[in-house]
Amino acid sequence: MATDAPQRSPSPTPIPPTAAAPGPRATALHQLYNDAITHILKTCSYSHFAACFPTPSRAVAGSIKNLYGQFIDKLGEQLRRNFDVLIRDRDAVASLNGLDRLVDEARARRRKAEEAGILDKENTVAPHTLPPQTLYRSHLAPSLVRHSQQIKAEHAAVQAENEEIMARVQQQRKDIAALLSGLEKVVAEVDAKAAALNPGELDELRQETRAVDEGMRMEM
Template sequence: MPAADSRSPSPVPAPPIADTPGPRAQGLVNIFNQAVKATLDKCSPANFASCFPTAAQYSPEVLENLRSQIVDQLDRTWKTNFDDIMARRNVVQLLNSLDQCIEDARLRKKRAEANANGGPVERPIPPHTLSPAEIHMAHLLPFLENQSTEMTTRLAETQTANTELLSTVTAQRAEIVALVHSLEGVVRDLEASALVMGQDEVQNLSKETKELEIAMKE
């Protein structure tokens, strides 16, 4: 028995079962129609007349009309009952499902032979020999694979969004740094202007003070 971690990939889900008759369902319908025809053909005018010789001798037209009505009634009744049984028992769907199972088995056999590369084909493990845990995982694995694929897709989308957000934040930081440098330059210019203006005022004040001292001495 293989280990739990050596499971083969989950099979592809089977396509929906068709409602139209497949090969086996159509074969069953054909066999029924052939059986009905063969049975009713036994009720030929000659055979029917041999069962009623007096009526055949004196009223052959009436007897033939009666035979035709009986044959038609039997044909309709049998086919109606057959169609009813086919519908109530889901015969077409079940036979189509059997066709799918057989076709799937053929495809898996061809795939196994191709994978064997001319060597012995590994026989599949009978399901009834599997443990409950393996059967449980066989049913659970497709769901887990779908969830893993979905999570991987979401993770990739989140990583892409984070990358775009990082690029936006980096660009905004660079813009802020450039703006700060520009403001620092403006502040330096203002400080230099204030310093120059302060020196001019001091010089003017010193000049006025000297002129005032000279005027007082005179």
């Protein structure tokens, strides 16, 4: 007999993976570094290199030029290799690609907001033009609100607990007052009955009490 398969909730949409190929920012970083290396190698001209070896550069100029060419090639290779190792160890390509994706998403949301009339493009203030106080307050506002709500909740819990303790204390005070009042009534009734007895009855009562007390002691 076939049974209906249990319905499952749809899986959440996975986050798109970050592309391994260099994006715009990663490519620009590589280009900037290559341009910087090229500029450094051009600064290290043959004349400066030969000035470090004056005698060989005059005696064997061809060998010094070959040495200079090998030195420049090796230096460029070493600089590029070190940069590639740093980029790989820091996972810079994935991070920069992630930044590109966030910027594209932010631009898309901004464009949709402008098209929907939610965002006023003309009156929008660029974040970098805001004062530092406004920026750090905007960053701290969510955490401050969260902590403020937590403190309010804790304060409300403590206040409720204090009110409960105070109610118990007041009830205990009422119970103690009722007990004292009852004791006072009992004492007053005993005093009244004692006052109503004549001296002879009091003596008989004392003797009976004394006899009962002696009997209890003898039994012990």
